Amino acid sequence: QVQLQQWGAGLLKPSGTLSLTCSVYGGSFSGNFWGWIRQSPGKRLEWIGDISHSGSANCNPSLKSRVTMSVDTSKKQFSLKLRSVTAADTAVYYCARSPGYWKIDYWGRGSLVTVSS
Amino acid sequence: QSALTQPPSASGSPGQSVTISCTGTSSDIGGYNFVSWYQQYPGKAPKLMIYEVDKRPSGVPDRFSGSKSGNTASLTVSGLQAEDEAEYYCSSCTGSNSYIFGGGTKLTVL
Numbered sequence: 001q002v003q004l005q006q007w008g009a010g011l012l013k014p015s016g017t018l019s020l021t022c023s024v025y026g027g028s029f030s031g032n033f034w035g036w037i038r039q040s041p042g043k044r045l046e047w048i049g050d051i052s053h054s055g056s057a058n059c060n061p062s063l064k065s066r067v068t069m070s071v072d073t074s075k076k077q078f079s080l081k082l083r084s085v086t087a088a089d090t091a092v093y094y095c096a097r098s099p100g101y102w103k104i105d106y107w108g109r110g111s112l113v114t115v116s117s
Numbered sequence: 118q119s120a121l122t123q124p125p126s127a128s129g130s131p132g133q134s135v136t137i138s139c140t141g142t143s144s145d146i147g148g149y150n151f152v153s154w155y156q157q158y159p160g161k162a163p164k165l166m167i168y169e170v171d172k173r174p175s176g177v178p179d180r181f182s183g184s185k186s187g188n189t190a191s192l193t194v195s196g197l198q199a200e201d202e203a204e205y206y207c208s209s210c211t212g213s214n215s216y217i218f219g220g221g222t223k224l225t226v227l
Contacts, residue, residue, distance in 0.1 A: 037216075044120065045163070045206055047216035060215050094162055101169060102151035102210040107162035 002027040004108035006095045012115045018082040022095030022108055023075070029053050033098040034071060034078040038091040039110070046091075050098060051078055085115045121146065121207055121219035128225040129197045137222045139190045139207030145217055147188035151210040154183055154192045156203045157221075163206060167192060194224070202226045 008020035022034070035050030049059035051069040059067050068081040082089060095108040122140040129135040139146065139154075146152055152170045155163035165174050167183035170190065180195045190209070194201050207219040 043204065043221055045208075045218040045221070047208075047218065049215075058214060061213055102149075102208075102216065103153045103165060103168035104155075104163075104208075105165050105168075105174065107164075110162055 002097060002106045004095050004097065004106055006093075006108040006111050008093075008111055008113070010112055010114060012085050012113065014086055014115055014117055016085055016115070018085050018089065018093075018113055018115075019079070020093055020095070020111055020113075021077055021079045023077050024097070025076075027097070027106075029073055029076045031099070033058075033100065035096050035098055035104070036069070036080045036093060037096055037104070037107075038089075038093045040091045048080065048082075048093075050096075087115050089113070090115045121209060121217055123205075123207060123219040123222045125220070126223045126225065128227055129194075130227045131197050131199065133197050134193060134195045135197060135224065136191050136193045137205055137207075137224065139192070139219045141188050141190075141209055141217070143188060144212040145188075145209040146185065146190050148212060149210050150185070152183065152185055152190040153208045154181075154190075155206045155208065157206065158203050166205075197226050199226050 003025040006022040030053040033050040036048040051057040057069045066083045071078045092110040094110045096104045097106040154167040157163040170185045171183040182193045205222045
């Protein structure tokens with residue numbers, strides 16, 4: 001059974017940097033893509049991007065200029081940084097696993113990130 | 118890129134069948150057979166219910182089925198049960214090598 005445990009700061013000021021990390025328990029770390037999806041207060045889902053165990057990243061074009069993703073295979077962890085946040089970035093952020101073929105089969109529990117002055 | 122279009126709500130009585138549509142373009146749904154459907158309960162993470170248009174992950178009841186025609190994908194829930202009441206989201210890959218999601222459909226079991 002795969003479990004994803006995520007953590008990070010929940011309250012940010014505008015222009016700050018969002019930072020989240022996700023640990024993977026169970027399953028194979030290699031051979032999968034590790035990604036981030038966010039859900040706005042209006043419930044809309046938005047894919048942020050994903051990264052392979054080797055560090056090859058793929059990102060939503062609308063967020064690409066502000067996103068950095070990284071992976072630490074020794075710890076089975078992957079991380080997200082989103083720079084220059086605004087209130088529009090307020091959302092629940094999920095880490096997730098994709099085994100490929102554009103499906104997401106495991107999700108973290110979600111982290112509420114609020115951007116407010 | 119705009120989100121895929123789903124009806125905001127759908128409903129049915131226990132035992133009935135309900136179909137939820139998801140409309141995109143030739144650059145996403147119409148161009149690839151990588152449509153997925155997710156079920157989400159309030160306060161919980163989404164759960165994969167259908168992938169690659171019509172495939173079910175292990176453990177998903179066969180009451181859930183998926184299909185696609187042109188730029189529109191559909192999720193059908195047969196033999197509705199109270200536990201099926203949830204929000205359902207579709208997703209597809211796109212020509213820009215990214216995911217796109219639908220706006221979600223709230224399924225109510227009457």
